[in-house]
Amino acid sequence: MRGVLHMMGINHMKLIRAQGLDMSINDKEEIMKSTEKELVDYINWQFSK
Numbered sequence: 417m418r419g420v421l422h423m424m425g426i427n428h429m430k431l432i433r434a435q436g437l438d439m440s441i442n443d444k445e446e447i448m449k450s451t452e453k454e455l456v457d458y459i460n461w462q463f464s465k
Contacts, residue, residue: 430455
């Protein structure tokens with residue numbers, strides 16, 4: 417996957433893990449909120465450079 421993205425000019429990537437989405441006992445809403453917050457924080461950090 418990284419090779420294809422690199423060929424498209426996308427060289428810098430951040431892996432965000434949203435673990436537990438397939439398990440019925442996990443709070444999927446909370447997992448999605450924390451993952452979204454991590455993504456927004458990373459994007460803001462990249463643009464603040």
